[in-house]
Amino acid sequence: MSSLELLGIKKRYGDSEILKGIDISVDAGEFLVLVGPSGCGKSTLLNIIAGLDTATEGDVRIGGRSVRDEHPSERDIAMVFQSYALYPNMTVAQNISFGMEMRKVPKPERERAIQDASKLLQIEHLLGRRPGQLSGGQRQRVAMGRALVRNPKIFLFDEPLSNLDAQLRLDMRTEIKKLHQRLGATIVYVTHDQIEAMTLATRIAVMRNGELQQLGTPAEVYSEPVNLFVAGFMGSPRMNLAPGRLVQAGNELVLEIQAGEQPKVAIALPSQPEAVRAYAGREIIAGLRAEAISYGAVSGNGPRRTMNATVEVTEPTGADTLAVLMVGGHEMTARLQPDFPLRAGQQGEFGIDLGKLIFFEPKGGQRIK
Amino acid sequence: MAEAAWETPKMARGRGNRWSRVIIYGLLAFFALVYLLPLVVMLLTSLKPLPEIYAGNMIALPQEWTVEPWRKAWEEVCVGLACHGIKGYFWNSIKMAFFGVTISTAIGALNGYVLTKWRFRGDNLLFGLILFGCFIPFQIVLIPMATILGKLGLASSTTGLVLVHVTYGIAFTTLFFRNYYAVFPDELVKAAMMDGARFWAIFFRILLPSSGPIIAVSMIWQFTNIWNDFLFGASFSTGESAPMTVALNNVVNTSTAEREYNVHMAAAVIAALPTLLVYVFGGRYFVRGLMAGSVKG
Numbered sequence: 080m081s082s083l084e085l086l087g088i089k090k091r092y093g094d095s096e097i098l099k100g101i102d103i104s105v106d107a108g109e110f111l112v113l114v115g116p117s118g119c120g121k122s123t124l125l126n127i128i129a130g131l132d133t134a135t136e137g138d139v140r141i142g143g144r145s146v147r148d149e150h151p152s153e154r155d156i157a158m159v160f161q162s163y164a165l166y167p168n169m170t171v172a173q174n175i176s177f178g179m180e181m182r183k184v185p186k187p188e189r190e191r192a193i194q195d196a197s198k199l200l201q202i203e204h205l206l207g208r209r210p211g212q213l214s215g216g217q218r219q220r221v222a223m224g225r226a227l228v229r230n231p232k233i234f235l236f237d238e239p240l241s242n243l244d245a246q247l248r249l250d251m252r253t254e255i256k257k258l259h260q261r262l263g264a265t266i267v268y269v270t271h272d273q274i275e276a277m278t279l280a281t282r283i284a285v286m287r288n289g290e291l292q293q294l295g296t297p298a299e300v301y302s303e304p305v306n307l308f309v310a311g312f313m314g315s316p317r318m319n320l321a322p323g324r325l326v327q328a329g330n331e332l333v334l335e336i337q338a339g340e341q342p343k344v345a346i347a348l349p350s351q352p353e354a355v356r357a358y359a360g361r362e363i364i365a366g367l368r369a370e371a372i373s374y375g376a377v378s379g380n381g382p383r384r385t386m387n388a389t390v391e392v393t394e395p396t397g398a399d400t401l402a403v404l405m406v407g408g409h410e411m412t413a414r415l416q417p418d419f420p421l422r423a424g425q426q427g428e429f430g431i432d433l434g435k436l437i438f439f440e441p442k443g444g445q446r447i448k
Numbered sequence: 449m450a451e452a453a454w455e456t457p458k459m460a461r462g463r464g465n466r467w468s469r470v471i472i473y474g475l476l477a478f479f480a481l482v483y484l485l486p487l488v489v490m491l492l493t494s495l496k497p498l499p500e501i502y503a504g505n506m507i508a509l510p511q512e513w514t515v516e517p518w519r520k521a522w523e524e525v526c527v528g529l530a531c532h533g534i535k536g537y538f539w540n541s542i543k544m545a546f547f548g549v550t551i552s553t554a555i556g557a558l559n560g561y562v563l564t565k566w567r568f569r570g571d572n573l574l575f576g577l578i579l580f581g582c583f584i585p586f587q588i589v590l591i592p593m594a595t596i597l598g599k600l601g602l603a604s605s606t607t608g609l610v611l612v613h614v615t616y617g618i619a620f621t622t623l624f625f626r627n628y629y630a631v632f633p634d635e636l637v638k639a640a641m642m643d644g645a646r647f648w649a650i651f652f653r654i655l656l657p658s659s660g661p662i663i664a665v666s667m668i669w670q671f672t673n674i675w676n677d678f679l680f681g682a683s684f685s686t687g688e689s690a691p692m693t694v695a696l697n698n699v700v701n702t703s704t705a706e707r708e709y710n711v712h713m714a715a716a717v718i719a720a721l722p723t724l725l726v727y728v729f730g731g732r733y734f735v736r737g738l739m740a741g742s743v744k745g
Binding site for chain 2: 152157
């Protein structure tokens with residue numbers, strides 16, 4: 080296991096720039112998830128780490144040493160592909176040991192490694208079968224086994240769960256996390272699924288259009304998004320983003336939300352940092368997570384305030400109920416208790432946790448902080 | 449009954465259907481007979497003594513069965529001026545076909561591999577140019593080919609014929625393998641690369657073992673073409689080095705004495721036998737291979 084550094088990685092195909100200077104560095108043993116919508120360059124970046132693609136500019140360092148000029152076979156990296164990429168002509172055991180065979184590992188050692196890996200992944204009974212005779216989940220395990228036995232410096236996962244059905248995906252997700260904890264391996268994992276990113280990562284790199292938007296722990300990325308894109312992309316349901324206006328009223332700032340002919344909603348804010356106060360009298364975009372809204376009036380002078388809202392739709396998920404509320408003409412989703420009593424069309428009082436309210440610039444979408 | 453309802457389509461039942469079946473199978477049998485007739489006549493003629501042929505009916509069964517014409521065709525019949533039978537020419541063809549088929553298939557596989565998995569600037573243009581070779585009529589290349597074979601010192605030799613057939617076959621075999629490998633998942637090649645395999649290891653350990661169906665197609669196609677070729681054989685070989693097809697022509701077109709139809713027919717059946725066998729045993733692989741698009745991994 081090794082640390083990984085990406086220094087100013089750029090990739091151009093002709094005139095189009097796929098990666099626009101990516102800098103990421105992770106320590107040994109970290110689980111880095113590259114996440115972003117399709118076409119954001121995350122897979123290209125993974126291929127550059129693997130050596131299957133070359134960067135136009137920049138350097139890749141593994142364990143502090145540049146591997147820019149090394150062939151993929153020399154980098155000591157193992158990769159699990161989206162399609163699993165098991166060799167169809169070989170048995171499971173042969174698939175797993177092929178990498179060791181190519182590296183001239185002696186046979187007894189190979190046998191032992193196959194046994195260890197297959198025991199760990201519970202695929203011992205499959206060793207004699209061919210990939211065509213396996214189910215999706217079994218193929219997934221074999222593909223991981225093939226990576227495991229190599230004991231590489233870094234594991235790369237390219238959307239490994241996207242071909243599995245929903246239930247299996249959850250199981251394998253847990254499995255991968257367990258594996259990471261047991262092996263303490265350095266893992267780079269590509270996905271477009273932000274839930275996978277949140278659950279697996281020790282660090283998340285959110286990408287869009289070839290640019291790194293934010294690199295941080297799951298908690299940072301979730302509650303302190305640096306811009307509107309990250310705020311909207313991470314988390315389910317999405318963060319509520321409402322355009323509004325900051326108004327100075329005496330000592331305090333008031334957030335006014337109004338769209339079209341709807342009645343205005345004004346929320347008095349607790350004390351705000353300098354950067355936010357500078358926006359007094361201007362348009363801003365307010366961001367609030369669904370779980371920062373609760374049902375029922377709140378009292379006192381803390382960061383929690385009460386507002387009136389109309390329920391548009393309720394979506395019970397079992398563990399909790401998502402309610403879409405109409406606030407000053409804007410829809411806001413609230414994550415509420417499962418026994419939430421109101422129906423669509425009814426009005427009620429809701430508490431909002433203003434300590435969790437964050438603001439973005441309406442033009443560039445950057446966080447105001 | 450419930451099972452039969454979905455196992456057999458409703459169409460296949462009923463009185464009206466019985467008649468349409470009779471008509472369909474009747475027509476099929478009739479045409480099968482028409483197409484088989486020449487082969488039957490050839491076989492019957494080759495098993496009759498000569499006087500019986502001159503005396504009687506082509507389709508009649510032999511009154512006296514004999515394999516003498518077969519022995520004679522194999523060992524004694526005169527091909528041009530030499531009278532050693534066709535066996536030497538048969539082996540010429542076997543040699544020519546064996547090397548022609550294996551070499552052109554091997555090169556085609558390698559070409560297909562490089563053109564799909566090691567893409568380079570202008571690879572599609574190159575493939576287009578190779579493909580062009582499929583559409584060049586044989587006659588056009590005869591004279592330049594003769595010149596080249598002469599310069600190489602391979603004129604009138606089986607080696608020369610192998611070279612000609614390999615050259616001509618590469619266009620087709622490359623086409624087969626390129627299209628087969630084009631849908632072979634790139635991720636497998638990448639995975640092998642990460643596993644430490646290089647160019648040849650990927651080819652021999654990953655791609656080739658999964659290429660059974662297309663190898664069958666390529667070999668059947670090439671074998672049939674090379675074995676049945678007459679033009680190149682007649683143009684670039686003389687005397688003892690001639691392939692089977694040319695020898696057969698020389699047997700049949702001999703102007704001496706009476707025509708031994710039974711021997712001619714035996715020789716013709718021998719000449720046709722290998723392709724016939726390939727068709728009977730390999731035909732299904734040919735269709736299957738052409739259909740096989742991708743490798744499901």
